[in-house]
Amino acid sequence: MKEKLETPVHFSCGAMMKNKFMLAPLTNTQSFEDGQLSEDEFQWLSRRAEGQFGLVMTCASHVQASGKGFPGQLGIFSDQHIPGHQRLTESIRSHGSLAVIQLHHAGMRSPAELIQQVPLCPSANEKHGAREMSLEEIQTLKNDFIAAAIRAKKCAYDGVEIHGAHGYILAQFLSAEINKRTDQYGGNLENRSRLIIEIIDGIRSSCGSSFLLGLRLSPEKFGMKILEVKELCQRLIDEDQIDFLDISLWDVYKFPEEEEFKNESLLSHFTTMDFKKVLLTVAGKIRSGEDVKKVLAAGVDFLTIGRSAILHHDFPVQVMTNPDFVPIATPVSKAYLAKEGLGAKFIQYMGRWPDFVKTES
Numbered sequence: 001m002k003e004k005l006e007t008p009v010h011f012s013c014g015a016m017m018k019n020k021f022m023l024a025p026l027t028n029t030q031s032f033e034d035g036q037l038s039e040d041e042f043q044w045l046s047r048r049a050e051g052q053f054g055l056v057m058t059c060a061s062h063v064q065a066s067g068k069g070f071p072g073q074l075g076i077f078s079d080q081h082i083p084g085h086q087r088l089t090e091s092i093r094s095h096g097s098l099a100v101i102q103l104h105h106a107g108m109r110s111p112a113e114l115i116q117q118v119p120l121c122p123s124a125n126e127k128h129g130a131r132e133m134s135l136e137e138i139q140t141l142k143n144d145f146i147a148a149a150i151r152a153k154k155c156a157y158d159g160v161e162i163h164g165a166h167g168y169i170l171a172q173f174l175s176a177e178i179n180k181r182t183d184q185y186g187g188n189l190e191n192r193s194r195l196i197i198e199i200i201d202g203i204r205s206s207c208g209s210s211f212l213l214g215l216r217l218s219p220e221k222f223g224m225k226i227l228e229v230k231e232l233c234q235r236l237i238d239e240d241q242i243d244f245l246d247i248s249l250w251d252v253y254k255f256p257e258e259e260e261f262k263n264e265s266l267l268s269h270f271t272t273m274d275f276k277k278v279l280l281t282v283a284g285k286i287r288s289g290e291d292v293k294k295v296l297a298a299g300v301d302f303l304t305i306g307r308s309a310i311l312h313h314d315f316p317v318q319v320m321t322n323p324d325f326v327p328i329a330t331p332v333s334k335a336y337l338a339k340e341g342l343g344a345k346f347i348q349y350m351g352r353w354p355d356f357v358k359t360e361s
Helices: 002-006 039-050 079-094 135-154 169-174 189-207 226-239 266-271 289-297 307-311 315-321 334-339 344-350
Strands: 021-023 055-062 098-104 159-163 212-217 244-248 279-283 302-305
Touching: 002 289, 002 315, 021 315, 039 055, 039 079, 039 344, 079 098, 079 135, 098 135, 098 212, 135 159, 135 189, 159 189, 169 189, 169 226, 189 212, 189 226, 212 226, 226 244, 226 266, 266 279, 289 302, 289 315, 302 307, 307 315, 334 344
Parallel strands: 021 055, 021 302, 055 098, 098 159, 159 212, 212 244, 244 279, 279 302
Antiparallel strands: none
8 A cells, every 4th residue: 555655646748746645725814915925825835745745736826816715815816926936836846746736716706805896707696796707808817827827837836727616717617507608608518618628728838738737626516517527527538638637526435416326426427437648636535544545446546635634744644654544533722733834824714614623712
């Protein structure tokens, strides 16, 4: 098992990941409100590289100021952000880890009070108070995703992951429930996928064949349908423009919510696909050494770790040393999380999750 975990992962672009562990792109709310990197976020991510995550991914980093999804979000929409990112990539790569930034726009999920304007959406959305985007705004969004990737390459990131999951703007375009457009960006799946495909093609063309490029998708919630997500995955596999697919399952052991697909686990819907040169990673409650063994045995190429990476900056080392490793039980103290490299705002944010942080009298 140890040998398997330590076996390098080779991507088709030529990048090499030293082991099977990727840090999930985790919301942490601890950078500055203008998108600049804070010392706390620098320390959080650097500690995970020090802890031997083969690939360290940033939190979702917005490509437009108007696409901010949460307070203290790390940005990549301005050249003013470059010095902070350069410092971060130098630190991550000094530990032998790949440095990857996740490119993001929250769309209708951008809080109006945070961005000081009406949020954007493929179609007007009353529930979220969002307005429909014009064709010009869609083109600008596409160009800003590509520009953010070019900026990331200048910062010495090894690559980028495009955030197309969790009901954010690209998932909003994919969703037939949310996207009611009648032009080339709405209607059938090909049209609803068009913006993602154009962004991928633009990044590959601008950043070259040796730049690591991934896409995160989620097959459920926010109007996502398993068959449509698999169809999009197959197209991306066949077109061979990306290096990896990051499928966020919420829980790697769950069965689909769609009744007609409950004959097999959500995970197996994807591991049984032929990914050809494209690699597969999944996220969702991979918390212990036993989980790691089971998910790798299911046919996943590498693992995306969230909660256990918060609890143990060196989770990869712990599991490679002891394949039966079980993370510390929660709730944990604020002092413990601080020792693991979380800043005060991140610790406060984790207090939103039931029974994660000890209540202190």
